[in-house]
Amino acid sequence: MASSHDGRSARQSKRLSVTALYLSMSNKERDFEIEDELARAQKNLRELKSKISSQSKKNFVLEKDVRYLDSRIALLIQNRMALEEQNEVANHLDEVEIQEGDFPNDDKTQKYGNLFFLLQSEPRHIAHLCRLVTMAEIDSLLQTVMFTIYGNQYESREEHLLLTMFQSVLTYQFDNTPDYSSLLRANTPVSRMMTTYTRRGPGQSYLKVVLANRINTLIEMKDMDLEINPLKVYERMIEKIESSGGTLPPDMPKSVTAEQAAANEQVQKLIEPRLSTLMEIANGFLTTIIDGLEETPYGIRWICKQIRSLSKRKYPEAQDQVICTLIGGFFFLRFINPAIVTPRSYMLIDGNPAEHPRRALTLIAKMLQNIANKPSYAKEPYMAKLQPFIHQNKERVNKFLLDLCEVQDFYESLEMDNYVALSKKDLELSITLNEVYSTHALLEKHSTELAKDESSHLYTLLKELGSAPPQLPRKENRAINLPLFSRWETAVDDLTAALDITQEEVFFMEAKATFVKIMRLLPHNSVVMRRPLRLDRIAEAAATTRNDSMMVRKGIRCMELLSQLQELGVVDKSDGFGLLREEIEQELMHLGSLKEKALRETVKLDEVLRTIRDHNGYLVGQLETYKSYLHNVRSQSEGKQRKQQKHQVLGPYKFTHQQLEKEGVIQKSNVPENRRANIFFNFTSPLPGTFVISLHYKGRNKGLLELDLKLDDLLEMQKAGQEDLDLEYVQINVNRVLVLLNKRFSRKKGW
Amino acid sequence: MAQSQVYQVVVLGAGGVGKSCLTAQFVQGVWIESYDPTIEDSYTKQIPIDGRQCMLEILDTAGTEQFSSSESTPASCRSIGPTPTQTYQPTDTTTPIGHGFLLVFSITSKNSFNELKALRDTIIQIKGTDQVPMVIVGNKCDLAEERAVSRAHAFAVSHSWNKTHYYETSARSRLNIDQVFTDLCRQMLQADAEQDRFMQAQEAVYGPLGGKSTSKRDLYGRHRRRRRRRDNGPRCVIL
Ligand SMILES: Nc1nc2c(ncn2[C@@H]2O[C@H](COP(=O)(O)OP(=O)(O)O)[C@@H](O)[C@H]2O)c(=O)[nH]1
Ligand SMILES: [Mg+2]
Numbered sequence: 001m002a003s004s005h006d007g008r009s010a011r012q013s014k015r016l017s018v019t020a021l022y023l024s025m026s027n028k029e030r031d032f033e034i035e036d037e038l039a040r041a042q043k044n045l046r047e048l049k050s051k052i053s054s055q056s057k058k059n060f061v062l063e064k065d066v067r068y069l070d071s072r073i074a075l076l077i078q079n080r081m082a083l084e085e086q087n088e089v090a091n092h093l094d095e096v097e098i099q100e101g102d103f104p105n106d107d108k109t110q111k112y113g114n115l116f117f118l119l120q121s122e123p124r125h126i127a128h129l130c131r132l133v134t135m136a137e138i139d140s141l142l143q144t145v146m147f148t149i150y151g152n153q154y155e156s157r158e159e160h161l162l163l164t165m166f167q168s169v170l171t172y173q174f175d176n177t178p179d180y181s182s183l184l185r186a187n188t189p190v191s192r193m194m195t196t197y198t199r200r201g202p203g204q205s206y207l208k209v210v211l212a213n214r215i216n217t218l219i220e221m222k223d224m225d226l227e228i229n230p231l232k233v234y235e236r237m238i239e240k241i242e243s244s245g246g247t248l249p250p251d252m253p254k255s256v257t258a259e260q261a262a263a264n265e266q267v268q269k270l271i272e273p274r275l276s277t278l279m280e281i282a283n284g285f286l287t288t289i290i291d292g293l294e295e296t297p298y299g300i301r302w303i304c305k306q307i308r309s310l311s312k313r314k315y316p317e318a319q320d321q322v323i324c325t326l327i328g329g330f331f332f333l334r335f336i337n338p339a340i341v342t343p344r345s346y347m348l349i350d351g352n353p354a355e356h357p358r359r360a361l362t363l364i365a366k367m368l369q370n371i372a373n374k375p376s377y378a379k380e381p382y383m384a385k386l387q388p389f390i391h392q393n394k395e396r397v398n399k400f401l402l403d404l405c406e407v408q409d410f411y412e413s414l415e416m417d418n419y420v421a422l423s424k425k426d427l428e429l430s431i432t433l434n435e436v437y438s439t440h441a442l443l444e445k446h447s448t449e450l451a452k453d454e455s456s457h458l459y460t461l462l463k464e465l466g467s468a469p470p471q472l473p474r475k476e477n478r479a480i481n482l483p484l485f486s487r488w489e490t491a492v493d494d495l496t497a498a499l500d501i502t503q504e505e506v507f508f509m510e511a512k513a514t515f516v517k518i519m520r521l522l523p524h525n526s527v528v529m530r531r532p533l534r535l536d537r538i539a540e541a542a543a544t545t546r547n548d549s550m551m552v553r554k555g556i557r558c559m560e561l562l563s564q565l566q567e568l569g570v571v572d573k574s575d576g577f578g579l580l581r582e583e584i585e586q587e588l589m590h591l592g593s594l595k596e597k598a599l600r601e602t603v604k605l606d607e608v609l610r611t612i613r614d615h616n617g618y619l620v621g622q623l624e625t626y627k628s629y630l631h632n633v634r635s636q637s638e639g640k641q642r643k644q645q646k647h648q649v650l651g652p653y654k655f656t657h658q659q660l661e662k663e664g665v666i667q668k669s670n671v672p673e674n675r676r677a678n679i680f681f682n683f684t685s686p687l688p689g690t691f692v693i694s695l696h697y698k699g700r701n702k703g704l705l706e707l708d709l710k711l712d713d714l715l716e717m718q719k720a721g722q723e724d725l726d727l728e729y730v731q732i733n734v735n736r737v738l739v740l741l742n743k744r745f746s747r748k749k750g751w
Numbered sequence: 752m753a754q755s756q757v758y759q760v761v762v763l764g765a766g767g768v769g770k771s772c773l774t775a776q777f778v779q780g781v782w783i784e785s786y787d788p789t790i791e792d793s794y795t796k797q798i799p800i801d802g803r804q805c806m807l808e809i810l811d812t813a814g815t816e817q818f819s820s821s822e823s824t825p826a827s828c829r830s831i832g833p834t835p836t837q838t839y840q841p842t843d844t845t846t847p848i849g850h851g852f853l854l855v856f857s858i859t860s861k862n863s864f865n866e867l868k869a870l871r872d873t874i875i876q877i878k879g880t881d882q883v884p885m886v887i888v889g890n891k892c893d894l895a896e897e898r899a900v901s902r903a904h905a906f907a908v909s910h911s912w913n914k915t916h917y918y919e920t921s922a923r924s925r926l927n928i929d930q931v932f933t934d935l936c937r938q939m940l941q942a943d944a945e946q947d948r949f950m951q952a953q954e955a956v957y958g959p960l961g962g963k964s965t966s967k968r969d970l971y972g973r974h975r976r977r978r979r980r981r982d983n984g985p986r987c988v989i990l
Contacts, residue, residue, distance in 0.1 A: 044829045135862050188862070191766075231795055256758070258795050262844055333788050340922070341790065375787040380794065 014535075033095035036520050038591055041598040046607045049154035052201045054430075055612045060199065062619040064139075066545065069626045090630055101433070101478025109389050109482065112436055115461045116429055117484040119439070120149050120158070125450060125458055130169050131187045132446040133724035136187050141442060142196045144435045153201040157182055160414040162197075163299055167306055169193060174310040184307070184329045198335045199586065202297035204347065205608040207339050210292040212348045214285055215340065219349055219357045226274045226360040229382050233270055235263035235474070260384065271385075279389045281360070284366045289336065290400045298615060304331060320398060321374070328372025337365040352723060371397045373586040384679070392581045426485040434477045457488060460671045487651060504568050508580065511561040515584050516591070518542045518554050533585060535562060535577045621739050628742060629711055632689045651684035652694075657730075668725060668731040679729075681742035685745045695729060705729065714738055757795075757806045758939045760932070763870050764855035765863040766814040769890040772870045772922035773855060774811045777932055782923060788872050789813050798936060800931075805936050810849065844894040851884035853931065856905075858889045858919065859897040864905065871912060884938035886931055 002536040049473065077406055103109040126145055134140055150162035173190050177183045184191065196201065227233050234256060241248055248254065261267055305326045311323050313492055339346040340361050343353065354359065368387055371393050378384040443450060443462060451459035518538060522529060528538045539562060542555025571577040657679040658668045678698040685691050695702035707727055717725070717734050725732040761785045762770045772788050773783055792811040797804050854870055856863040867887065875881045887909040889900065902919060909917035916934055920927040 199844065257797070302841060329788065362791055369788065369790055373785075373787040375785065377781075377783060379771065379779075379783070379787075380792050645895065 009479070010390060012744065038520070038595040038598070041595050041602065045598045045602050045605070048602060048609060049201070050152070052605060052609050052612060053147075053151055053153045055150060055609065055616060056153070056199070056201055056204070059149055059612060059616050059619060061144060061615065063621070066622050066626075069623070075137075081276050093189075099478055101480055102432075103480060103482075105643070111461065111465050112440075113483050113485055113486050114511050115440075115465065116431070116436075116482060117148065117427070117486050118160060118457055118461065120484065124168055125163050125443075127165045127168035127172075128450055129442060129446060130659075131172055132167075132449055132456070133189070133442060135189070135192075135440060138192055140438055142192060144431075144439055146193075146196050146200060148429065148431050148435055157408070157414065159299060163302055166193065166197070166303060170303075170306050170310060174314050183311075194330060194334050194609070195338070197299065198302075201605075201608065203300060204612070205333065205604060206292070206295055206297050206300070207346055207348060208608060208611060209337070209604065210288055210295055211339060213345075214288055215343045215348050215361065216358055217283065219343075219353050221360075222354040222356060224360065225354075225356050226275075226278055226363060226640035227269050228278065228363070228385065229380070230264070230267045230271065230348055231256075233256045233267050234264060237266065237270075258381070271382075275385050278360070278367070279364055279386065282364050282389060285340070285364055285368065286397070288372075290396065293400065293403055296404060299333065300331070301404050301407045302410075304401070305407055308402070308405045320402065322400045324398045325373055327404065328369075329398075331401065331404065332372045333367055337369055340365045340368070341635050342702075347611045351733070370454070372401070376451070403494070429482045429484055430479060431482055432477055432479050434471050436480075436482070437469050437471055440465065444468045504565070507565055508570060509557065511565060511580060512583055512587065514558050514561070515539075515553055515580075516587050518551070518558065519584075519588060520591070521551065531585065532576065533581050535581055535584070536573075536697070589682055621742065625715070625738050625742050629689075629715060630710060636663045649684065652682035653684075653744055655681045655683065660730075660740075663736060663740060664733055665736045666730045667733040667736075671729050683741070683744060685741075691741060691745070693727070693732075695727065711741075714741075756943065758851060758936065760807050760809045760851045760853065760935060760939075761849035762809065762853045764809050764814055764853075764856060765857075765860070766886075767868050768814070768855050768860065769922045770814060770853075770855050771811050773888070773890055773920060773928060774809055775851075776922045776928045778809065780925075782925070796932075798932060800940060801818075801932060804942075805940065807932065807936065812847050833951050835976075850933045852944070853886055853888055853935060855888045856891055856900070856975045857891045858900050858905070859891055861893050861899045864889075864900045864908075871915075878966040881913050881960075882942065884935055884942050884983050886918060886935045886938075887912075888931055889917065889919045890922060892919040892926065893924050894952045 001039075061226060082465050101228070103112070126141075126149070129143065130138065130145075143163075146162065150158040150165075152158045169190050173188065174183065184194075200513070225236070227236070238248065238254060241252075254265075276571035279550065305329050307330055308323055310320055315322065339348060343349045344351070345360070352358075363463060366383070366387060370383070370386070370390050372391065374394060378387070399670065413509050443458075447459075447462050451462055515535065515538065519529065522538075522541070526541070528534065528541045537558075539555050542551050545551040545555065545557060562571070562573075562580075565571045565577075566573055571580050657669070657671065657676045660678075660681060661669065669676070680696050680698070682694045682696065682703070683691060683693075691709040691711075693703040693707045693709060696703045705728055707725075714725075714734055718738065725734055725737065754962065762774055765768050766788065771787070771792070772783055774792075774794060775783050775890055778796045789811055790813055794809045794811070796809065798807065811845050851873055854867045858864075871885070874883055874885070887905065889902070891897075899919070905919075907917045907918045918927050918931050918934070920931060923926065966977050
């Protein structure tokens with residue numbers, strides 16, 4: 001993907017794409033597999049990318065489940081859920097993993113294959129649909145669009161088609177929003193599209209690479225209070241005095257107004273250094289972001305570019321200032337700041353941040369947003385103290401926002417990519433039946449708008465498909481591989497015609513490609529590899545290889561091509577086929593750096609995949625906990641009707657202090673280092689849903705301490721964001737202990 | 752200044768409906784033309800209610816959907832339903848989600864109105880009761896020619912939500928602004944009085960809760976929780 005975007009001229013980029021296209025097409029003769037380091041590195045990378053794509057889709061779906069259950073479980077804990085609803089939730093939990101399957105019949109497969117090819121290759125239909133659907137419908141549509149139809153997040157064609165769709169939706173919004181101030185601000189299909197887009201692989205890995213360090217450093221400073229709101233600072237002062245048993249001095253009333261708090265000298269003294277610390281930290285964030293210009297995903301920069309050009313078109317008089325505000329409304333408001341304010345949901349940190357760092361992060365985000373907006377007026381008076389920071393960085397941020405827009409368009413390479421796609425006979429989409437049906441249903445619902453024209457392909461397809469089938473129950477939903485094809489467009493066979501290139505060019509490219517292949521297969525220390533390359537010798541060496549008919553054939557073909565090109569006057573034997581030779585040498589160098597690049601990218605993406613997987617583990621764990629809880633509640637209420645089931649005591653299971661520390665269950669310990677080896681814990685479950693944790697000291701048979709835990713309470717604490725459970729000697733992390741209990745005690749039916 | 756209760760008001764609603772302008776008009780009496788998206792702002796303001804001074808702490812929120820997400824905010828503050836409206840909410844764990852709520856939409860945007868239902872559902876869910884002090888606000892009523900939500904419809908829907916009061920406001924022309932906050936404040940005072948009666952009845956039965964007198968944050972909904980925790984929360988016994 002990168003090749004078409006890094007500052008090359010458009011002509012050259014077209015040339016490159018043609019070469020790529022050529023290579024890709026001739027690669028279809030499967031007979032000529034290259035097995036060198038580059039090929040392996042590239043294969044690795046490809047696999048990694050496809051794993052990230054599919055894993056991030058899984059997470060997206062899981063997140064929705066967890067969110068849904070989050071809200072349901074809260075009700076359940078409060079005993080406010082009717083039995084039928086409990087059953088519904090239980091159904092929702094079953095069969096989270098969707099099984100593979102096929103379409104009920106071939107005819108359907110064909111028609112849907114055709115429909116989805118059309119949707120994928122002509123983004124305008126979906127763009128139009130996005131404008132018609134309600135906000136309630138858009139989420140599932142976007143899920144299908146971003147993670148399925150254009151789900152190969154690292155495939156340039158799908159990425160570019162998706163961006164084309166964006167452009168169409170953005171343009172519409174610009175054309176239909178009366179004043180610029182409300183552009184890109186409200187929650188609209190566009191805003192949701194943008195946020196969903198930033199959750200795809202490239203956006204995630206950018207955040208990880210660029211922001212995660214800064215955020216983590218800040219998170220670790222749990223005790224650093226950076227509050228600068230005088231009222232809060234004052235309140236905290238009072239609280240401190242009171243909680244340490246002191247009495248308030250007469251000049252410190254318990255409650256004051258914001259103005260009084262701001263006028264208090266002690267408050268001012270506390271705030272003063274915090275202001276400079278905040279500015280320093282925010283400046284660090286800014287520097288990292290600005291230095292990360294080149295790391296910023298192409299798609300995100302391209303969206304910035306669209307915002308710039310659309311606003312210039314709509315407001316020809318607009319100052320850069322106004323344009324930067326709009327770009328900032330996307331880049332900072334929708335991409336960077338959400339990650340700073342809620343880093344956990346972007347997988348940048350492991351736990352929820354403590355109170356102080358959380359507030360600090362919010363303040364940083366506010367500062368960054370203020371630079372992007374440059375409000376003339378500080379609504380919260382205390383923020384005015386940060387004005388110097390805003391002024392100092394205005395220019396720098398404006399320049400950065402405009403620099404973001406400096407990326408190439410992709411239209412030409414998209415055209416090429418589309419040819420390549422057409423030439424591939426095995427285009428497939430991995431999709432679930434319910435995704436197919438819900439997309440169909442949306443198209444059907446809005447068909448009067450979408451398919452007005454009775455001669456349009458969409459009209460024809462929708463008509464043939466008839467009405468959309470209803471959504472299947474979760475258990476019956478299947479993941480299928482839908483072969484995509486077009487009834488109307490035929491595969492490209494005649495390249496010269498399709499691409500409007502001459503026969504000479506075709507020969508030239510073939511010669512180049514074939515030579516490069518030969519050289520990748522020859523041993524590195526072979527004499528013919530010495531520079532300058534002698535093309536005729538290379539061809540000869542290949543043609544006379546023993547026991548390798550493929551190589552021989554390639555060699556002979558090269559000899560033919562050389563003489564044909566010579567006849568056509570494209571190359572000249574007397575200068576050693578200079579023109580061709582130079583290009584081949586360049587290409588080989590390019591391949592060398594390609595390998596380096598592939599390896600570097602692999603390292604980065606490995607990290608991304610790991611993060612995504614960790615997050616997946618967290619989501620799955622959370623679902624498991626809910627599941628057990630629900631089973632437990634249900635079996636309890638069943639138990640009331642039936643005879644009390646015989647309950648078996650589970651455990652005790654023994655854990656050492658060290659084990660629990662390693663698992664993160666113990667997050668803070670007051671046990672002196674040298675005693676820790678003598679401490680252990682027993683976990684017992686006397687009844688489903690009830691646990692006893694006891695703390696023991698080696699050699700003493702009686703426990704030191706015993707803690708009764710109910711699953712309800714743990715979940716309630718988790719819901720309330722209470723992370724630690726105080727066990728006097730140690731502090732236990734609620735989330736981790738839930739995971740542990742879940743692993744250890746999960747009974748077939750409930751705990 | 753006399754000791755007075757601090758009530759926390761959370762202003763919720765879609766981005767761009769005028770939450771910040773409304774708040775600024777109320778707190779500072781200024782009109783802000785420019786649109787600067789909010790991340791999280793907080794203000795205090797005292798208002799006289801029936802002769803008493805009432806201190807409000809107002810939290811103006813982002814209204815940008817992605818500022819809330821399932822894991823990052825503590826669950827008690829999450830505002831996530833099966834529907835897509837999500838609004839950033841206070842993440843401070845010691846702050847329960849607020850005592851009173853302004854649910855703001857713009858009369859020029861149907862979508863912004865539709866988003867309120869999910870917000871209300873979430874509040875009710877978190878609070879565990881539908882008796883939550885709340886006002887529905889249709890802002891930008893000066894833009895009559897762009898109206899997309901009729902007054903009758905908004906009123907009917909509000910009414911169907913447990914008779915929630917509905918106001919149409921204009922932050923631009925400072926119309927009905929004080930009324931909205933005054934109404935909400937009355938509701939909070941009343942809820943508090945009921946809570947006190949409930950507490951007194953409880954204490955008569957179980958004896959006093961003991962310990963520190965309740966701090967001003969511990970309001971509404973927290974007492975009950977305390978008691979519950981006492982009865983059957985995690986119990987730690989030193990042996
Ligand atoms: N005409 C009119 N415009 C308003 C009104 N209230 C806010 N606005 C405009 O709407 C935009 C967004 O307002 P803001 O308060 O920042 O929205 P928020 O995102 O909900 O906080 C600003 O450009 C305001 O000038 C109003 O009552 N009438
Ligand atoms: Mg605002």
